Amino acid sequence: MSEQLAIHGGAKVKSIPFGTGRRFGEEELQELREALEQDTLFYHYGAKVKRFLQKFNEMYGVKYSVATSSGTAAIHVALGAAGVTAGDEVITSPITDQGTVVGILYQNAIPVFADVLPDTYNLDPASVEARITKRTKAIVAVHLAGNPCDMDAIMAIARKHNLKVIEDCAQSYLSEYKGKLVGTIGDYGCFSTNDFKHISTGDGGMVTINSGDEEDYTIAHAFADKNYQRFDTKVNRDIHHLAPNYRMTELQGAVGIAQLDKLAWICDKRKEYGATLTAGLAGIPGILPPAITEGSASSYWFYLFRLDTSLLNATVDEFVAALNAEGIPSIRGYIPQPVYLQPMFQKKEAYPGTNYPFSLSDVSYDQGICPNAEAILQTSVRMGISEFYTADDIRDMVAAIRKVAAYYRMPGRS
Numbered sequence: 001m002s003e004q005l006a007i008h009g010g011a012k013v014k015s016i017p018f019g020t021g022r023r024f025g026e027e028e029l030q031e032l033r034e035a036l037e038q039d040t041l042f043y044h045y046g047a048k049v050k051r052f053l054q055k056f057n058e059m060y061g062v063k064y065s066v067a068t069s070s071g072t073a074a075i076h077v078a079l080g081a082a083g084v085t086a087g088d089e090v091i092t093s094p095i096t097d098q099g100t101v102v103g104i105l106y107q108n109a110i111p112v113f114a115d116v117l118p119d120t121y122n123l124d125p126a127s128v129e130a131r132i133t134k135r136t137k138a139i140v141a142v143h144l145a146g147n148p149c150d151m152d153a154i155m156a157i158a159r160k161h162n163l164k165v166i167e168d169c170a171q172s173y174l175s176e177y178k179g180k181l182v183g184t185i186g187d188y189g190c191f192s193t194n195d196f197k198h199i200s201t202g203d204g205g206m207v208t209i210n211s212g213d214e215e216d217y218t219i220a221h222a223f224a225d226k227n228y229q230r231f232d233t234k235v236n237r238d239i240h241h242l243a244p245n246y247r248m249t250e251l252q253g254a255v256g257i258a259q260l261d262k263l264a265w266i267c268d269k270r271k272e273y274g275a276t277l278t279a280g281l282a283g284i285p286g287i288l289p290p291a292i293t294e295g296s297a298s299s300y301w302f303y304l305f306r307l308d309t310s311l312l313n314a315t316v317d318e319f320v321a322a323l324n325a326e327g328i329p330s331i332r333g334y335i336p337q338p339v340y341l342q343p344m345f346q347k348k349e350a351y352p353g354t355n356y357p358f359s360l361s362d363v364s365y366d367q368g369i370c371p372n373a374e375a376i377l378q379t380s381v382r383m384g385i386s387e388f389y390t391a392d393d394i395r396d397m398v399a400a401i402r403k404v405a406a407y408y409r410m411p412g413r414s
């Protein structure tokens with residue numbers, strides 16, 4: 001006999017509240033005070049954004065990076081630096097934040113969605129290669145929820161077809177792939193410091209320039225600053241091509257300095273908790289924990305697992321409702337549907353009243369183009385992970401999933 005579910009009036013698994021904590025403290029306040037005392041909040045005059053990038057570069061072992069106003073901006077800057085322009089195609093994942101595709105369309109390039117692997121939820125290299133056309137210029141590899149993409153395969157495809165690789169690391173701080181930090185493997189690595197990410201500056205972002213090439217850096221830097229090239233006392237205002245203003249302010253840089261000191265601890269906790277959840281969920285009929293890409297470590301921005309509903313006498317929504325009733329907050333999927341099923345893609349209308357730039361390509365956004373992505377979003381359950389959780393919280397999450405899965409287990413199936 002299985003235990004009575006909380007949703008049916010039984011006792012809840014979660015009886016003590018989840019661990020909480022404050023992400024900002026005296027360290028951030030001290031940095032902010034110093035920023036204001038500079039009497040300038042402009043990155044080129046002050047010391048905070050510079051120090052923030054210096055620390056970030058040391059942490060990541062890169063020579064150059066550029067600070068931006070958001071993660072979306074960081075990806076746009078990388079695309080600009082990569083030379084992505086009108087009519088180019090850029091291959092990316094359909095399970096991501098829309099910030100991944102915004103810059104592609106602002107360059108008047110065309111997002112092309114490749115399918116993902118059913119167990120890592122990250123780009124399937126074979127599908128990426130199948131989507132390459134004469135127009136393809138770049139790949140934006142999204143390391144979803146902290147789990148690294150299969151970068152060896154993606155880099156090999158990119159080199160073979162002469163494509164640039166941009167890593168979207170907005171969800172994958174300090175995630176490791178075969179001994180390297182993600183964000184240092186492709187041509188550019190893009191990060192977000194929006195308020196929901198591992199570290200926050202309110203909003204903000206960074207782009208690593210992994211070639212270490214000074215000209216590449218100069219182009220990326222200028223692309224984030226309306227094409228102003230501000231280096232030391234030299235300022236060049238020549239305008240050769242269009243570039244937006246995505247500058248980071250000294251206030252964001254100041255908070256970022258203090259946040260970087262906490263990043264290793266935050267990621268260590270999340271790596272530990274994610275791995276503990278996966279170990280705890282192993283072998284439960286109907287529960288499919290996420291697979292972590294071979295040779296890598298995920299810093300778990302959230303925890304997404306799948307249900308095998310052929311083994312469960314419940315829909316995904318019923319399962320999620322039961323889990324919430326046990327005191328474990330969870331939702332179905334990560335985003336409601338693959339990005340390409342959004343109206344903008346269905347109508348091929350990024351700019352109202354025109355189909356440009358979609359009209360330059362015959363790319364399809366039809367339902368069914370990425371069957372794994374569609375199935376994952378239908379059959380997965382997302383739970384939050386926090387560095388402030390305790391080991392007991394993780395144990396309760398496992399216990400609740402076990403209890404709900406046992407109740408709904410199909411008789412005669414294993």
Ligand SMILES: *Cc1c(COP(=O)(O)O)cnc(C)c1O
Nearest residue numbers: 070071072097099100170192194
């Ligand atoms: C958060 C996020 C972005 C965008 O970052 P913003 O700072 O919100 O612009 C891009 N890609 C992914 C995968 C993200 O999670």
